[in-house]
Amino acid sequence: MVDIVNIRAHAKDLLEKGTVKMVLGYQRGTAGVLAEPAFITDAGQADHLVWDPTCVQNLALYLVNEKKAQSHQRDPDTRPIAIIAKGCDSRAVAVLLQERHFERKDVHVIGVSCGTLGVVDKNKLSKALNGRVATKVEPHGTDSFKVTTAEGFVDVAAADVLADRCLECACAYPAMHDVVFGEKHEDRGYPARFTALGQLEAKSEDERWAYWEGHFNRCLRCYACRSVCPMCYCPECVVDSIELMVDPTTSADEKANRIKWIERSAVASENSMYHLVRAIHLAGRCIDCAECERVCPVDIPIRMLNNKLEKEAKDMFGYEPGLDPELPSLVASFRDDDPNSFIR
Amino acid sequence: MASTPTQTPKDPSVFEPRIVAFLCKWCSSAGSDLAGVSRMQYPSNAVPITVMCSGSVSPVYILSAFNKGADGVLVSGCHPGDCHYLKGNYFARRKIFLVQKLLSFIGIEKDRFRMSWVSAAEGAKFAQVVEEFVRDIRTLGPQRKLKAKR
Numbered sequence: 299m300v301d302i303v304n305i306r307a308h309a310k311d312l313l314e315k316g317t318v319k320m321v322l323g324y325q326r327g328t329a330g331v332l333a334e335p336a337f338i339t340d341a342g343q344a345d346h347l348v349w350d351p352t353c354v355q356n357l358a359l360y361l362v363n364e365k366k367a368q369s370h371q372r373d374p375d376t377r378p379i380a381i382i383a384k385g386c387d388s389r390a391v392a393v394l395l396q397e398r399h400f401e402r403k404d405v406h407v408i409g410v411s412c413g414t415l416g417v418v419d420k421n422k423l424s425k426a427l428n429g430r431v432a433t434k435v436e437p438h439g440t441d442s443f444k445v446t447t448a449e450g451f452v453d454v455a456a457a458d459v460l461a462d463r464c465l466e467c468a469c470a471y472p473a474m475h476d477v478v479f480g481e482k483h484e485d486r487g488y489p490a491r492f493t494a495l496g497q498l499e500a501k502s503e504d505e506r507w508a509y510w511e512g513h514f515n516r517c518l519r520c521y522a523c524r525s526v527c528p529m530c531y532c533p534e535c536v537v538d539s540i541e542l543m544v545d546p547t548t549s550a551d552e553k554a555n556r557i558k559w560i561e562r563s564a565v566a567s568e569n570s571m572y573h574l575v576r577a578i579h580l581a582g583r584c585i586d587c588a589e590c591e592r593v594c595p596v597d598i599p600i601r602m603l604n605n606k607l608e609k610e611a612k613d614m615f616g617y618e619p620g621l622d623p624e625l626p627s628l629v630a631s632f633r634d635d636d637p638n639s640f641i642r
Numbered sequence: 643m644a645s646t647p648t649q650t651p652k653d654p655s656v657f658e659p660r661i662v663a664f665l666c667k668w669c670s671s672a673g674s675d676l677a678g679v680s681r682m683q684y685p686s687n688a689v690p691i692t693v694m695c696s697g698s699v700s701p702v703y704i705l706s707a708f709n710k711g712a713d714g715v716l717v718s719g720c721h722p723g724d725c726h727y728l729k730g731n732y733f734a735r736r737k738i739f740l741v742q743k744l745l746s747f748i749g750i751e752k753d754r755f756r757m758s759w760v761s762a763a764e765g766a767k768f769a770q771v772v773e774e775f776v777r778d779i780r781t782l783g784p785q786r787k788l789k790a791k792r
Contacts, residue, residue: 507749567790578701581740610743632732642758
């Protein structure tokens with residue numbers, strides 16, 4: 299069990315000593331049951347921190363954003379940032395370290411173990427509650443949640459309301475941390491990794507295309523999946539093509555004919571391009587925090603695309619992202635015995 | 643080898659596959675050149691695009707080719723160990739493998755995207771690779787799934 303009092307005390311200690319400039323954590327949200335990210339810079343505010351199964355966000359995103367903001371500051375505060383990281387979040391930090399996005403000394407990882415549970419899926423929760431509105435979710439034992447609603451307490455089985463990714467989670471315990479709260483559980487008793495993916499893979503080619511075409515058709519191209527992903531930090535995204543050097547001699551033709559790999563219109567062909575490019579760019583980097591899928595307003599199963607590449611990388615190249623910041627990345631390394639039989 | 647000389651048919655009802663071939667400058671492009679100067683007969687459906695190395699072929703190029711109406715995409719480079727840049731083709735092999743898996747996962751026919759190793763001396767092999775590719779794509783028909791509807 300993770301006791302929030304210990305986390306608060308640790309955060310307060312860090313801020314009072316001034317060893318970190320900010321603690322990234324979770325606080326009670328103002329809209330709905332889910333917690334919201336908290337940016338604590340003052341030791342007095344450390345008591346706002348919460349830790350419960352509604353802390354769904356991957357806070358590694360804010361490390362990236364902070365780094366971006368720093369590059370625009372004249373006199374940036376270069377003290378490290380403390381981040382409360384679940385197992386998946388700590389792997390995201392490890393991938394960012396692997397890519398030298400920042401250095402190990404720039405981040406203080408406060409690991410929290412999800413134990414045998416994980417975080418809740420908001421949609422599954424409201425379904426399980428039959429329309430009642432949850433106001434609080436607490437862990438109850440090792441396999442259920444105690445949910446508080448206006449009508450009283452309800453006990454909900456964890457397997458019914460856990461987010462899909464938590465059901466298949468292989469890293470509920472943060473591998474990389476400076477300090478850790480909670481204990482490690484080897485057997486979580488949920489489906490094996492890639493169970494949902496396997497079901498999709500088992501379908502025929504036509505069924506799979508019908509499935510994905512239907513989903514890509516509905517994409518709005520709001521780019522929420524891109525904005526929420528801690529790994530999508532390129533200054534200019536390949537789908538935007540907004541940074542064109544324009545000087546007085548640039549002709550209208552040149553402006554109009556700048557390279558646009560993907561049109562901005564939200565039609566099926568361009569949407570599939572966008573999602574395929576996004577998936578490929580995350581190959582060997584995605585740590586399956588499934589934030590992209592959570593924020594998607596039209597519920598496209600984006601996680602499956604990432605899962606597919608993660609599985610191939612694991613099966614064929616023995617590569618798992620976010621385990622060792624010192625290893626070279628998936629597409630920047632090779633082995634002599636990589637699969638070759640598919641090549642003519 | 644090509645047994646029947648191929649001609650460009652004028653009949654628009656006959657499906658002529660359009661193939662985009664990314665050929666590395668040092669091996670496959672020279673190989674296709676050799677096929678040409680040796681007067682080998684092979685289908686003219688492949689549009690060659692010379693790139694400096696198969697490792698420089700970004701997955702975006704491949705997807706973009708499909709998006710702009712290619713029925714098939716071929717990436718061809720030096721044999722493992724022969725790369726002009728020493729290890730570019732090893733990187734390509736990993737990347738292409740992932741792209742291929744992803745494309746077939748979303749339901750694009752596996753035969754539409756191919757990779758081959760063709761050295762500068764293998765003009766005959768290049769002709770054979772293109773010939774097989776064109777034959778396979780003819781049976782699959784036009785690619786409409788990723789093509790932009792413009």
